[in-house]
Amino acid sequence: MVPNVFKSDTDGPWFNAENQNAQDPSVEVENREDDSSAKKFKDANGEESNIEIETVEKTMSSNAEQTTDKVEEVEISPIVDPVDETKNEETQESVPAIEPMPETATRSEEEDEGWRKEISPEVRPLWLGETKAWDRNTIIGFSFLYVPHHRFQSTKFLQDFQDVFILGQRIGGSLNNQWFATLGGATEARTTSTSMAEPKKIIIDTDPGIDDAMAIFLALRSPEITVIGLTTIYGNVYTTLATRNALHLLEVAGRTDIPVAEGSHVSYMKATKLRVADFVHGVDGLGNQNFPQPKSKPIEKSAAEYLVDQANLYPGEITVVALGPLTNIALAIQLDPTFTKKIGQIVLLGGAFAVNGNVNPASEANIFGDPEAADIVFTSGADVVAVGINVTHQVIMKDSELENMAESEGKFAKYLSKILDYYFSYHRDAYSMNGVYLHDPTALLAAVNPSLMTYTEGIVRVQTTGITRGLTLFFNKQKRFNEATEWNNKPTVKVAVTVDAPAVVKLVMDRLMNS
Numbered sequence: 001m002v003p004n005v006f007k008s009d010t011d012g013p014w015f016n017a018e019n020q021n022a023q024d025p026s027v028e029v030e031n032r033e034d035d036s037s038a039k040k041f042k043d044a045n046g047e048e049s050n051i052e053i054e055t056v057e058k059t060m061s062s063n064a065e066q067t068t069d070k071v072e073e074v075e076i077s078p079i080v081d082p083v084d085e086t087k088n089e090e091t092q093e094s095v096p097a098i099e100p101m102p103e104t105a106t107r108s109e110e111e112d113e114g115w116r117k118e119i120s121p122e123v124r125p126l127w128l129g130e131t132k133a134w135d136r137n138t139i140i141g142f143s144f145l146y147v148p149h150h151r152f153q154s155t156k157f158l159q160d161f162q163d164v165f166i167l168g169q170r171i172g173g174s175l176n177n178q179w180f181a182t183l184g185g186a187t188e189a190r191t192t193s194t195s196m197a198e199p200k201k202i203i204i205d206t207d208p209g210i211d212d213a214m215a216i217f218l219a220l221r222s223p224e225i226t227v228i229g230l231t232t233i234y235g236n237v238y239t240t241l242a243t244r245n246a247l248h249l250l251e252v253a254g255r256t257d258i259p260v261a262e263g264s265h266v267s268y269m270k271a272t273k274l275r276v277a278d279f280v281h282g283v284d285g286l287g288n289q290n291f292p293q294p295k296s297k298p299i300e301k302s303a304a305e306y307l308v309d310q311a312n313l314y315p316g317e318i319t320v321v322a323l324g325p326l327t328n329i330a331l332a333i334q335l336d337p338t339f340t341k342k343i344g345q346i347v348l349l350g351g352a353f354a355v356n357g358n359v360n361p362a363s364e365a366n367i368f369g370d371p372e373a374a375d376i377v378f379t380s381g382a383d384v385v386a387v388g389i390n391v392t393h394q395v396i397m398k399d400s401e402l403e404n405m406a407e408s409e410g411k412f413a414k415y416l417s418k419i420l421d422y423y424f425s426y427h428r429d430a431y432s433m434n435g436v437y438l439h440d441p442t443a444l445l446a447a448v449n450p451s452l453m454t455y456t457e458g459i460v461r462v463q464t465t466g467i468t469r470g471l472t473l474f475f476n477k478q479k480r481f482n483e484a485t486e487w488n489n490k491p492t493v494k495v496a497v498t499v500d501a502p503a504v505v506k507l508v509m510d511r512l513m514n515s
């Protein structure tokens with residue numbers, strides 16, 4: 001592993017009054033003082049606003065293994081198709097014969113009505129999609145609710161997955177071709193698939209940004225994932241420019257089919273004094289290349305609305321890769337508190353865990369951009385994976401690799417080699433290094449292939465005031481403190497601790513050069 005390289009950025013060229021007071025010219029919102037923001041945040045983020053799910057501990061068992069899971073109103077109903085039985089090869093027990101699942105299926109009006117009556121009122125909202133025909137994905141979204149009902153012929157599709165989740169709790173699944181599930185007071189569902197190798201659905205929340213451009217192109221070249229949308233945010237540039245750049249990058253890639261939803265122009269606390277890192281990326285965010293205006297337009301929905309919509313459409317299936325300040329994600333949670341359970345995972349680039357920051361000794365840029373939003377996301381209960389600069393500062397693209405890119409015939413590599421010049425010169429000035437940190441591509445790869453990194457789990461809080469504003473503090477839960485603390489009863493998140501840096505650099509280079 002390459003040792004962690006760190007140098008303080010406190011007196012870099014960006015740390016000046018001009019940047020600190022800069023404002024997005026497109027914003028006409030009354031500014032608020034930092035201090036009042038912090039106070040309101042405390043109120044808004046007090047105990048009451050945290051979403052706690054009441055659970056009781058019950059034991060779920062099956063003929064093959066015993067698992068202890070927290071579930072609500074658990075009642076296991078092993079279901080065996082009485083009609084078609086066969087023997088399990090290993091156990092010699094009778095199991096339902098599995099027929100191949102049709103790609104699509106339809107249900108009649110009458111059947112639909114019948115099912116509606118049998119389902120408990122709590123689960124009805126999820127079940128009652130207007131869908132009359134469905135494919136494998138939508139069946140999985142609904143099927144768990146109906147497992148105990150034989151008429152639904154669950155065996156036909158339950159073969160495809162093992163675990164069924166409601167509100168993040170495992171309520172059933174299939175084992176040795178026998179399957180079981182419970183009908184609890186569920187309003188939402190999460191499913192995991194073991195046999196379907198469908199690409200993961202990804203939404204990239206981005207502030208392009210040179211390394212954002214790398215990450216977006218890398219995502220488009222990664223068969224393990226499907227980019228279903230981009231949402232934009234201020235950070236490296238203001239939001240208006242981030243949207244323009246996102247649209248431009250998709251045009252370069254020939255992927256204008258991917259929607260772009262514009263994000264917030266102000267912080268979570270509605271502050272308009274935003275800090276942007278144009279000194280890292282150029283005033284246009286893309287290395288001062290004077291690219292033409294994109295022809296395409298963002299969709300009508302805001303980023304937060306789009307995130308909530310997509311999470312509702314594909315419960316448990318979407319990974320948000322957040323490459324800028326976390327304002328849009330916090331706004332999505334504010335818009336719909338159940339977003340935290342409907343979103344599959346949030347992989348975020350942010351934080352400086354047990355190392356100095358890159359804005360000042362305390363704070364990393366994305367967290368510093370909106371500390372209140374970051375604290376909301378870290379303590380939201382969502383499945384969060386944080387990739388901080390303690391990890392990304394180990395992943396360095398060297399001068400020689402830039403030369404290789406410039407000589408490559410690859411479309412993305414050629415484009416990137418031009419804009420990367422600016423990023424390289426910033427790193428030479430700020431860090432005296434002949435290379436650049438691959439922040440955003442590394443975070444993207446944590447979603448593509450989590451095994452490139454190792455993780456620890458604990459509670460993360462973000463400092464929102466004073467000289468350590470933006471500090472990310474990780475609590476490993478190894479001590480029971482005498483007094484109650486601000487970390488009490490908060491959900492845990494995963495934090496990346498080590499990275500296979502050579503493998504990450506190789507993957508980035510290979511995929512971008514062969515584009």
Ligand SMILES: O=c1[nH]c(=O)c2ncn([C@@H]3O[C@H](CO)[C@@H](O)[C@H]3O)c2[nH]1
Binds near residue numbers: 014389
């Ligand atoms: O304010 C910043 N200062 C930096 O030195 C710096 N280096 C990279 N970045 C951007 O912020 C995230 C990492 O902290 C990435 O999205 C970089 O684009 C920086 N932002």
